[in-house]
Amino acid sequence: MDQNHATGPGADKAVRPRRRDRQARPCRPTFEGRAAGRPGPVLVADLGATYLRVALAWDGELGPVTRCHTTELAIDPSLGVTPGIVDVMREVLLGVAHSSIRGSGTHVEPLAIGLGVPAAVDTVGSVHQALEIGVPAGTVVRDAIRAAFGVPVAVDNDANLAALGEHRRGAGRGTRNFILLTLGTNIGMGAMVEEQIFRGATGGAGEAGMLLVPAETIGSPDVPGDGRLVDAGRLGVGISRAPEGYAWIEELVGGGALARAAEGWSTPPAAAGSHASSSARKRPSARVFEQAASGDMRASELVDRAIEGWALTIANLVAVLDPDAIALSGGLVGDIAPFLDQLRRRVTELSRVAPRIVVAELGPRAGLYGAEIAAVRLAAELRTDQGAA
Secondary structure, three states, X not given: OOOOOOOOOOOOEEOOOOOOOOOOOOOOOOOOOOOOOOOOOEEEEEEOOOEEEEEEEEXXXXXXXXXXXXXXXXXEOOOEOHHHHHHHHHHHHHHHHOOOOOOOOOOOOOOEEEEEEOOOEOOOOOEOOOEOOOEOOEOHHHHHHHHHHOOOEEEEEHHHHHHHHHHHHOOOOOOOXXXXXXXXXXXXXXXXXXXXXXXXXXXOOOOHHHOEEEOEEEEOOOOOOOOEEEEOHHHXXXXXXXXXXXXXXXXXXXXHHHHHHHHOOOOOOOOOOHHHHHXXXXXXXXXXXXXXXXXXXXXXXXXXXXXXXXHHHHHHHHHXXXXXXXXXXXXXXXXXXXXXXXXXXXXXXXXXXXXXXXXXXXXXXXHHHHHHHHHHHHHHHHHHHHHHO
């Protein structure tokens, strides 16, 4: 979820990658501190395919974020990248302990820990299926972090935690039924149903990008074994690995699919000034939206395809979940502002009752806020259980 980077005092702090021996020294964060005497912080983390991001939160306020490359985390054959996660978490706590505001040598103990991972996770923090980035199946990650710090650890799917964060602290405030739809390289979703995370039987609910649409096979891609070349009518031509006769909708209108389509014809403006140079450096999908907003016909056709696919996705979600609101997040959201009204109109045409469609407020930090909420809830539940015992 490393997209829509925030700026300003609270922005993520990029850290130089560690050596690729996977045992290099952990990232060394900085933290500006809080006043002493407040309750212990919650340690929150978001593990993605590219980055691990770790921060501390007090009373719903998120501190600066330490970011490390996932491929540079220390790894263990049985624990995966868990030792690397623990290393970075300890360094974040050490940074607080050495803060000039808190005073050198101050011991900082987290109240609880929350972690988001890009995997299906059940209600007790058990990962349904191992991930290639080094996340073992089962409760291995949760148990190892809990053993390292001796505090409650909440582990959940990253999209679920992002939806939880937006629901409580962002664009979903005041709703009971809420969807966070992520429009990035792929299409993802987290949903709150009656103010609770909707996760399904195995924790795998929310794969909105895998909604099937009819598509006719028309050939093979240039790279053998890379799926089938399909034609999905109004949703365009793309490469699909879905069952024969269909394509997953993110294969047609996800950011990756749009970028591939754009690279076939989209030409950056001639380098005639700083604006042209800036446009030329943008990723292909961003250039397409910019060119469409300027009236380019070919770009407008591709944007219309994207709007149609996203509206179809939203209409299907509305038919099943009937949300109060849907918030859009992800790497494409900053590009589509001129076309939001077009998207809203098309959703209204396709839906029995169209929900409120807004832009998410928390950006890439939504999952960290959600991790804090989940960790605090877990700690409270355990205290209640202990009191009743």
